[in-house]
Amino acid sequence: SIPLGFFGGIGGASKRGILVKGSNFLEALNDVEIVVFDKTGTLTKGIFTVTQIQETAEIPSEKIIEYAALAESYSTHPIAKSILKSYGKDVDQSLLKDYKEIAGHGISVKVDGIALLVGNRKLMETEKIKYKDVKATGTVVHVAVDKNHIGYIVIADQIKDDSKDAIVGLKSIGIKKTIMLTGDNNAIASEISTHLGLDKYYAELLPHEKVERLEEINQGKSRKGKMIFVGDGINDAPVLARADVGVAMGGLGSDAAIEAADIVIMNDEPSKLVTAIKIAKRTRKIVW
Ligand code: ADP
Ligand code: MG
Numbered sequence: 001s002i003p004l005g006f007f008g009g010i011g012g013a014s015k016r017g018i019l020v021k022g023s024n025f026l027e028a029l030n031d032v033e034i035v036v037f038d039k040t041g042t043l044t045k046g047i048f049t050v051t052q053i054q055e056t057a058e059i060p061s062e063k064i065i066e067y068a069a070l071a072e073s074y075s076t077h078p079i080a081k082s083i084l085k086s087y088g089k090d091v092d093q094s095l096l097k098d099y100k101e102i103a104g105h106g107i108s109v110k111v112d113g114i115a116l117l118v119g120n121r122k123l124m125e126t127e128k129i130k131y132k133d134v135k136a137t138g139t140v141v142h143v144a145v146d147k148n149h150i151g152y153i154v155i156a157d158q159i160k161d162d163s164k165d166a167i168v169g170l171k172s173i174g175i176k177k178t179i180m181l182t183g184d185n186n187a188i189a190s191e192i193s194t195h196l197g198l199d200k201y202y203a204e205l206l207p208h209e210k211v212e213r214l215e216e217i218n219q220g221k222s223r224k225g226k227m228i229f230v231g232d233g234i235n236d237a238p239v240l241a242r243a244d245v246g247v248a249m250g251g252l253g254s255d256a257a258i259e260a261a262d263i264v265i266m267n268d269e270p271s272k273l274v275t276a277i278k279i280a281k282r283t284r285k286i287v288w
Contacts, residue, residue, distance in 0.1 A: 009283030017266040018276045019250070025262040028245050029280035033225035035175055035273065036217060038210075038239070039182035040078060041232030042249060043192060043270060044157040048082035051138055052154035064143050064151040071107040071118040071143075074099055077234060079141060080107075082155050083118075103235050104183045104206040106141070117144040120185070122204070124149065137191075139184055159192060162269040167196045169274035173281075176225075179217060181210045183235070207235045214239050230270060233257020247273060 010020045020026050040046050053061040069087035072080035073096070084091070097110040105126065106119015117127055124131055124142050131149035134140050138156040142149060167178055180201040182189050189203035202213050218227050229236075229243035233254035240246030240260045248261035251268040258264050265272045 008286065009279050012283075013276055013279050016272065016275055016279075018272050018279075019264040019266065020276070021262050021264075025245050026276075026280050026283060028226050029228075029277045030284050031224055031226045032175060032228050032245070032277060033221045034177045034179065034217060034227040035170055036179045036181060036214060036227065036229045036239075036243070037198075037270065038229075038231035038236050039180055039184055039189065039192065040157060041234060041268075042230055043163045043180060043196065044159050046078045046157065046232060046234075048078055048139065048155040048157045050082055050086035050153055051156045052136065053086075054134075054152045054154070056151050059145075059150040061151070065153065067111075067116055067145060067150070068118050068141065068143050068153055070096065070111050071109050071116045075101055075107060077101070078157070079139065079155060083141070083153065086153075115146050117147075118142070122206075135187075137187065139188065159195060160268075160270065162271045163196055166270035166273060167198065169271055170277075171197075173274060173277055175277075177217075177220070181205055181213055181239070183207070183210075207238065210236065210239045211242055214242050228273070230265075230273060231257060232268075233260070 009026050013020050037043050053065050055061040055064055065087050068083045069091055072083045073091040073093055095111050100108045105123040109116050117123055118141060129144045129147055129149050131142060134152055136154045138154040141153045143151050170178055177199045180193060180198050182203050183205050186203040189201045193201040221227055226244040228245045228247055229239050230247040231240055232249045233256055237256050237260040240257060245263060246261045247263045248257040249268040250258055250264040250266040
């Protein structure tokens with residue numbers, strides 16, 4: 001049977017907007033040693049804005065954003081949302097054929113027989129597109145038409161106001177390691193990691209590489225220690241499932257993540273994790 005104190009703990013958490021799906025997860029929070037975060041939508045707001053549209057001599061910026069918006073029109077990725085917002089017009093989806101969203105890379109689609117590629121460095125490299133390397137502070141979205149690079153868009157996200165409190169709070173209650181995993185580029189990951197004082201980060205990861213890293217990180221804890229993964233659910237359901245305790249952001253998060261998670265933070269504030277661990281510690285004192 002479940003000791004009564006757990007109901008108090010779960011109830012107390014739910015009053016603070018933290019949904020705990022079972023007493024075993026609340027109990028596990030007592031032994032957390034490592035907290036692994038996803039970046040986009042978890043430590044950052046997950047709301048990008050377009051900061052630059054880089055045109056070339058032949059192709060004006062209006063055309064570049066139009067191609068990008070066409071390609072992104074079926075995607076629910078935060079990157080796609082920002083590009084569609086910046087474009088600001090309706091997209092004629094009837095023109096689109098052979099649409100493919102490639103996780104951790106971007107989009108491949110045909111428009112009126114033209115082959116469009118919209119995505120990151122990895123996408124350009126796998127498709128053997130020649131382009132000049134770009135140094136920009138932001139996420140760079142390259143645009144290629146019929147295998148020719150025609151320009152790029154730079155988009156920027158913001159760190160959540162609450163993220164610093166979360167990291168400081170976790171340290172103050174004795175969490176040994178805070179780590180970030182991201183599919184985004186190294187420059188951004190490094191900047192965020194320094195700003196927040198994370199112990200480590202891994203960038204430019206594909207979804208399956210996030211799972212591999214998580215398993216590696218998991219080797220670094222003690223026998224009874226637990227590892228938490230906190231994500232927003234876009235492409236991270238497999239990582240959520242692999243952690244001892246999977247925590248999802250409920251606001252921006254996808255239904256799949258909320259389903260896969262053991263704990264859901266309703267208002268998307270990562271510092272709620274500190275609150276949850278404190279509740280778990282109080283609950284253990286009452287129960288045992
Ligand atoms: P994160 O780890 O930050 O949550 P994702 O795994 O969702 O990021 O994506 C990793 C990277 O793959 C993005 O930073 C972007 O460069 C590229 N990417 C993913 N989806 C798209 C898309 N719809 N359009 C353009 N680029 C994308
Ligand atoms: Mg993500």
